[in-house]
Amino acid sequence: MKRRTAAAAGILAVGALALTACSSGGDEPAASGSSGSGDYAGQTLTVMHYEGEDSAMGIAWNKAIDIFEQETGATVNLQTTAFEDLNSSAEQLFDSSDAPDVSEYNKGNGTAGQLASIGVIQNLDKYYDEYGWGDKLASGIDTIAKYDENGVMGSGDWYGVPNYGEFVFLYYNKDMFDQYGLTVPTTMDELESDMQTFVDNGITPLTTSAQEYPMGQLWYQLALSQADRQWVNDYQLYQNPVDWTGKEVTYASSTLQDWISKGYISKDVSGMTAEDAGLQFINGESPMFYSGSWWYGRMLSDITDFNFGITNWPETTLTPGSGGNIWVIPAQSKNPDLAAKFIDITMSPEVQNLLGDSGGLPVAADASQITDPDAQTLISLFNEVNDKDGLSFYPDWPTPDFYGDLNSVMQGLVNGTYDATSANAQLGTYYEDYVSTVQ
Known part of the structure; x- marks a missing residue:
């Protein structure tokens, strides 16, 4: 190759x-x-x-x-x-x-x-x-x-x-935010402050799954928040070597490690599926869920006991998503x-x-035939990403085995097998083992 x-x-x-x-x-x-x-x-x-x-x-x-x-x-x-x-x-x-x-x-x-x-x-x-x-x-x-x-x-x-198109964003429980006097976060400082408020009130703020895709996509979003388009090209297309000690992946893994230690993410997510995480949000047990537009229709149909909202990840130009x-x-x-x-x-x-x-x-x-206000809300959020040329594909795309590799490392980060440094080293090994065969 x-x-x-x-x-x-x-x-x-x-x-x-x-x-x-x-x-x-x-x-x-x-x-x-x-x-x-x-x-x-x-x-x-x-x-x-x-x-x-x-x-x-x-x-x-x-x-x-x-x-x-x-x-x-x-x-x-x-x-x-x-x-x-x-x-x-x-x-x-x-x-x-x-x-x-x-x-x-x-x-x-x-x-x-x-x-x-x-x-x-x-x-x-x-x-x-x-x-x-x-x-x-x-x-x-x-x-x-x-x-x-x-x-x-x-x-x-x-x-x-x-x-169809798809992208990843933050679902949030409006009623829980209102209960604790919180507003939709527009900066990372605001997001972390909101999460701390929930923890102080005995609530784990962010549900996810380390066993399946959600936590890997969260890791990628954190990396993207520190990245530019060239980094995405390097990661996805091998244009230049990816620095696995660089600011992008360092920020992603260290932030997740910090959030786990502070209780923003439960250690239970190591054994949770995407369905488990989604149900925690749908059932009103977690105030935030970072996942894709493929959940949106289900959220509209299944959430009956509270109001929810959607927002793009704060302080980022690049977002996981694609056709x-x-x-x-x-x-x-x-x-x-x-x-x-x-x-x-x-x-x-x-x-x-x-x-x-x-x-x-x-x-x-035919865009003129889509009049549902909830559909228009989703399309508007999607267009915010497109206006910034933000779609950056998904973290598991570079190698045939990276989906499982990333999930296993995310589980290790949650259960303490890896810290941020060793997690990135292991991911780098998985990635480079494949890249070396296609150069």
């Missing part, structure tokens, strides 16, 4: 993903490539995804299934799984007789890029030509849909179809053409508008 070329240097200078820039018009047919004739009656399409039924994406994909079945006459066999389960099993599953025909999958070099480079997911160039999906993807969104022969995102052939997870067609798909028809329906205005009104961030919606 060769070192990434200079042509990739600008990939992470992500263009605006604002919804208003991605409108595809309101008078398109529901699915431009579907015949609607029922020609596929008797056939079954196996669809796999890991979205909750009440999430924005889950609601939208259920609508897409209904439209697909009506227009094609085929039947959908829906298989739901967990993000972590598919993340660890996709290489074997997608190349086996048990492969779904079309599946949601994690984007980035270490996941979709890895599978593209070894032929486990199909090249989608002909379907992009047939359905015109590329015309619906804004600059920046399409970065995660293309991979070169080495699995490097941003150039090469089409291997996935992103149909959303992507639809891929596995190598062993039995119905790739039918799978492409289903993907096209998920890109239709009817489904995209529903996704937006349900609390998601669609990439091909």
Whole structure:
């Protein structure tokens, strides 16, 4: 594998993903490539995804299934799984007789890029030509849909179809903040002062999960708050060596170590899943939860006993986020053409508008049709990030194994196996072991 070329240097200078820039018009047919004739009656399409039924994406994909079945006459066999389960099993599953025909999958070099480079997911160039999906993807969104022969995102052939955006921000319990006379933090000093107030009143302020992705994303956000775009390019694209004793990762790990020692983060998070952390916030047990827009629809539907708000992380330009997870067609798909028809329906205005009104961030919606005030709140927050060219992808993307590596180090930081210095040294070893193979 060769070192990434200079042509990739600008990939992470992500263009605006604002919804208003991605409108595809309101008078398109529901699915431009579907015949609607029922020609596929008797056939079954196996669809796999890991979205909750009440999430924005889950609601939208259920609508897409209904439209697909009506227009094609085929039947959908829906298989739901967990993000972590598919993340660890996709290489074997997608190349086996048990492969779904079309599946949601994690984007980035270490996941979709890895599978593209070894032929486990199909090249989608002909379907992009047939359905015109590329015309619906804004600059920046399409970065995660293309991979070169080495699995490097941003150039090469089409291997996935992103149909929503996502980013990470702070959920907060308005009622708990009001109870203790606190305001939404706009600086790190204010955030830490708020957390100390909660601790003084016997409340652990920030729920997270070290077993799964939330704490790793929090670590990355803290690093990003001290970083610039070049650091992101170095970390994600290997343009220059990453200094694992530098200010970015030093601040991230030392801040987390400090917050754990002060009780801002419970040591219980070492064994908690993302679902556990999310439920602590939903149930009103924790006043703050740092996680992604993929939770937003569920928060709207499940939180009934208090008011919550959302805000971007204080004092930062850069934020974890990107185009959303992507639809891929596995190598062993039995119905790739039918799978492409289903993907096209998920890109239709009817489904995209529903996704937006349900609390998601669609990439091909008619913005004028999204009037829900909660959806507008999320879009406004997303546009704040885009206006600063802030989307900086995710911490686990640089290597195929870094998701598990980062989680294990976060757990060690919580339970005391690592301090900040040794945590960064271990992360650096994991990272450099892979980077040395692609330079």
